[in-house]
Amino acid sequence: MSSSQSAFDTDPAVNVLDAVLKKTQDSLWTTFAPQELTTLINAFSPAHSVSVHSKGYIVLSAFCQRRRSETSAPDEGTQAICKTFETPVTSRIADTEERKTLAGLTFLAALFDVDHLSASAIFQRDGVLESIMDTLDLFPKSRQIDLAVAHILGRAAGHKNCRALLGADHQKWLEWKSRQTEDSELRAAAAVAMVKLARGSSADAAEVGGSAEQPMDDAELAALMKGLVIDSREASSLADAVEALAYMSTNPSVKETLSKDTAFLSKLFALVPRRKGAPAPSLEDVAGSPLYGTVVIIANLCAYRPRLSPEEAQIAKLKRMAKTPKGAAGQSQQKDQEDDPLDDDEHVKERGRRILKAGAMEALTSAVRATDSRAVRSVVGKAILSLVEDKDNRGKVLQAGGAKALILIIQGILPPAKASDGGKVPQLESSDFEPIQALAKLAITASPVQVFGPNEGAIFDAIRPFSLMVTHPSANLLQRFEAMMALTNLSSQSPEAASRIARADGLMNKVELLMLEDHTLVRRAATELVCNLVAGCEEVFNRWGGEKNSASKSKLQVLVALCDVDDLPTRLAASGALATLTASPEACESLVELQNERHRVLPILGQLIDPAVVTRPPGDDEDEDEEESEPQSDPGLVHRGIVCVRNLYYGIQNKASQMEVAAESNRIGLVRALVLAVKGCAQNTSSPILRPAAESLKWLLEHGVEIPV
Structure with missing residues (x-):
C-alpha cells in the first residue's frame, strides 16, 4: 500500500493529468498539447500505478464528454474523439517497441470503457485488429502484451459491430489462454472475452435464425470463473471473473450451481464494501471494480421469468417464429431454454432463499451505500424486487435494511418535486418503477x-x-x-x-x-x-358525498354499484365507504334521488344485510337463473349494510321522501331482514349491529311500517 501511494505522490504523470483536467473545464480549451496527449495515452500502462490509471480515466471521461457536448449528433462526437486519438493510438499499437505498443493497447481498452462508440470506430478501422494480433508474434514472451490483447478482445466482444470482426483464430487464441494455468490473471481475461463473444454470437445468430457454436460449455466456464473468484489474489483477474459470471448467470443451470456454492457466495458478497462511508467505486474503476458485476449476479440468480399476458405471450411466439425461418430446430432450442424447469418459480424462490441466507441482502444494501452509480442502484432495485416476490423473504429484507436502500435508490431516480412544475409528470422508464414496486410490496x-x-x-x-x-x-x-x-x-x-x-x-x-x-x-x-x-380525509369525504353536487352524486352511484359486484373485498370496501358517507345528510339526499331514479339503492343495501330475504335490484332478475344458490351473507357486509340503512333513514330531511323510503323498504323485504338481524343477536347482546338495526326498526315503526314479530 505504501509503495503504491509513493508512486502516486512521485509520478510526474499525476501533475500533468491534474493540469489537463483543469483545462478541460475551461471553455476556451480545444485540445491536448503533444506532451499531455502522450501522458494520457501512457497513463493506463502497467508501468504506472492504479492511482495514475484512475486519474487517466477521469481525464479521458472529461474529454469525451466535452467533445460530445460540443456536437449535435453522436456520429459527430465520435468523429471528433477519433480525430484526437486514432493516429497516435494505432501508431503505438503497430510500434516495434514493447513499451509503446503496450501503451496503445491499454489505452484502447480504457477508451472502450469510457466511450465505446469511438473505441469501436477505431477498432473497426482497416488493419487495426491485424496490428493488435501481430503484437502477439512480435512479443511472443510478453505476458503484459497477452493480457492487454485479451482485455481488448473482451471489450470488443461486447459490441456487435466489433464482434463481427472476430473469427475462429481469435476464439482459438482466447481458448488457449483460458486453459493455461500459469497466469490466473491472463486466464480470467481470456475467459471473460470468450464468454462475451459466445453470448454475443448466440444473440447475433438468433436474430438471423441461425446458431453459434460454443468453444467451451457453460459448466466448464462457470467452474473456471468460480475458482478464480474463490482463489484469486489478483484484483484484475477477480474483476474479469465476476464480469464473466455476470454474463453467464443468465443460464438456469449456472444459476443453480452458483446459488448452491456457499464458499463462492461468501467470497462474492465480500467484494462489496460493508463499512458505511467506505471508498466507493467511481468512474475510474469502471474496468476494475467487481461491484456492478456482483449485483448483476445476485439479480440474475433471483430473477423470475417475465409475467406475460396471453397477448404478450402470443406476440413473443410470433417473434420467435420470425427469427427462425430456417427451420424448427433453432426455435425449439430457444423455447427449451425459455421453458427450462430450473428457471420455474419454485426454483427461483429456492435460489432466492439460499442467497439471502448467504448474505445477499447485506451485500445489496451495502452496494447502495457504497456508490451513487445509477446503473448499480438500478440493478439492486431489480434484485430486491425479485427477492420480495416471495412473501417469506420480506421480513429478512426489512431486517437487512432493504427498505432504506430502496428509499435511497428512489431518491436518486425521482427529481425533487417543485411547485413550479405545475404537476408535470417526470420522465421515467419502466425500469425506474422496479425499486418503487419493491418498496410497495414491503409496505x-x-x-x-x-x-x-x-x-x-x-x-x-x-x-x-x-x-x-x-x-x-x-x-x-x-x-x-x-x-x-x-x-x-x-x-x-x-x-x-x-x-x-x-x-x-x-x-x-x-x-x-x-x-x-x-x-x-x-x-x-x-x-x-x-x-x-x-x-x-375530510377533503375526500366532502368530494364523495359531504357536499351536495352532481359530481358527488355520480361517485355515490359508483359506490352503490360496487356494493353489488361478485368480489367480496370490493363489496366490503364500497359499503364501508358508504357507511362513512351516509353520516352526511347531503349524501343521504343524493342516495334518495338515486333510489327514486333507478330504484336500486335500497335493494342493494338490503342485499348486504340478507341476500336471501331482500328482493334483488330491478334489472338483476335475469341473473337469478344462473345462480345455483342464493349468495351467502357475510358479517362484515351485514354490519356495513345496517349502518348504511340506519344512517340513510335518519339522514332524510324531506317528510315525503321519508314515507316513500319506509314503504319501499317494507316492499322489498328490507324490514324483515332487519328483524332477522336483531333476532340473530339474541345470544349476543354486545353485537355491534344490534343498536343500529334496532334504531332502523324504530324509525320504520315511526313512519307507519308494521314490524313483524
Whole structure:
C-alpha cells in the first residue's frame, strides 16, 4: 500500500493529468498539447500505478464528454474523439517497441470503457485488429502484451459491430489462454472475452435464425470463473471473473450451481464494501471494480421469468417464429431454454432463499451505500424486487435494511418535486418503477412503522413515488395495483398521511377511473383506497358525498354499484365507504334521488344485510337463473349494510321522501331482514349491529311500517 501511494505522490504523470483536467473545464480549451496527449495515452500502462490509471480515466471521461457536448449528433462526437486519438493510438499499437505498443493497447481498452462508440470506430478501422494480433508474434514472451490483447478482445466482444470482426483464430487464441494455468490473471481475461463473444454470437445468430457454436460449455466456464473468484489474489483477474459470471448467470443451470456454492457466495458478497462511508467505486474503476458485476449476479440468480399476458405471450411466439425461418430446430432450442424447469418459480424462490441466507441482502444494501452509480442502484432495485416476490423473504429484507436502500435508490431516480412544475409528470422508464414496486410490496405486508421507521416524514416521502406509480403512463397494471395497496396501508397511519395522499397530483382522478377497471384486483385496490381516504380525509369525504353536487352524486352511484359486484373485498370496501358517507345528510339526499331514479339503492343495501330475504335490484332478475344458490351473507357486509340503512333513514330531511323510503323498504323485504338481524343477536347482546338495526326498526315503526314479530 505504501509503495503504491509513493508512486502516486512521485509520478510526474499525476501533475500533468491534474493540469489537463483543469483545462478541460475551461471553455476556451480545444485540445491536448503533444506532451499531455502522450501522458494520457501512457497513463493506463502497467508501468504506472492504479492511482495514475484512475486519474487517466477521469481525464479521458472529461474529454469525451466535452467533445460530445460540443456536437449535435453522436456520429459527430465520435468523429471528433477519433480525430484526437486514432493516429497516435494505432501508431503505438503497430510500434516495434514493447513499451509503446503496450501503451496503445491499454489505452484502447480504457477508451472502450469510457466511450465505446469511438473505441469501436477505431477498432473497426482497416488493419487495426491485424496490428493488435501481430503484437502477439512480435512479443511472443510478453505476458503484459497477452493480457492487454485479451482485455481488448473482451471489450470488443461486447459490441456487435466489433464482434463481427472476430473469427475462429481469435476464439482459438482466447481458448488457449483460458486453459493455461500459469497466469490466473491472463486466464480470467481470456475467459471473460470468450464468454462475451459466445453470448454475443448466440444473440447475433438468433436474430438471423441461425446458431453459434460454443468453444467451451457453460459448466466448464462457470467452474473456471468460480475458482478464480474463490482463489484469486489478483484484483484484475477477480474483476474479469465476476464480469464473466455476470454474463453467464443468465443460464438456469449456472444459476443453480452458483446459488448452491456457499464458499463462492461468501467470497462474492465480500467484494462489496460493508463499512458505511467506505471508498466507493467511481468512474475510474469502471474496468476494475467487481461491484456492478456482483449485483448483476445476485439479480440474475433471483430473477423470475417475465409475467406475460396471453397477448404478450402470443406476440413473443410470433417473434420467435420470425427469427427462425430456417427451420424448427433453432426455435425449439430457444423455447427449451425459455421453458427450462430450473428457471420455474419454485426454483427461483429456492435460489432466492439460499442467497439471502448467504448474505445477499447485506451485500445489496451495502452496494447502495457504497456508490451513487445509477446503473448499480438500478440493478439492486431489480434484485430486491425479485427477492420480495416471495412473501417469506420480506421480513429478512426489512431486517437487512432493504427498505432504506430502496428509499435511497428512489431518491436518486425521482427529481425533487417543485411547485413550479405545475404537476408535470417526470420522465421515467419502466425500469425506474422496479425499486418503487419493491418498496410497495414491503409496505403492503408490513406496518408503515416497520418499513419506514418511527419518523412520519419518511412515510410522507413515500407517498409521491407510490402516487406516480399509479398515475404514470409507463407503469403497468400490476404496479398500479400494488401502489394503491401500499397507499391504502399508509393512509391508515394518520389523518395527515391520508390528506397528503388525497392531494397527490392526479392521484384521485386516476383511482376513480381504476374503480371501473375490469380487472377484479385492480378495482378492489382502488375501492379500498377510496374507503380509507373517505374515512381519513375530510377533503375526500366532502368530494364523495359531504357536499351536495352532481359530481358527488355520480361517485355515490359508483359506490352503490360496487356494493353489488361478485368480489367480496370490493363489496366490503364500497359499503364501508358508504357507511362513512351516509353520516352526511347531503349524501343521504343524493342516495334518495338515486333510489327514486333507478330504484336500486335500497335493494342493494338490503342485499348486504340478507341476500336471501331482500328482493334483488330491478334489472338483476335475469341473473337469478344462473345462480345455483342464493349468495351467502357475510358479517362484515351485514354490519356495513345496517349502518348504511340506519344512517340513510335518519339522514332524510324531506317528510315525503321519508314515507316513500319506509314503504319501499317494507316492499322489498328490507324490514324483515332487519328483524332477522336483531333476532340473530339474541345470544349476543354486545353485537355491534344490534343498536343500529334496532334504531332502523324504530324509525320504520315511526313512519307507519308494521314490524313483524
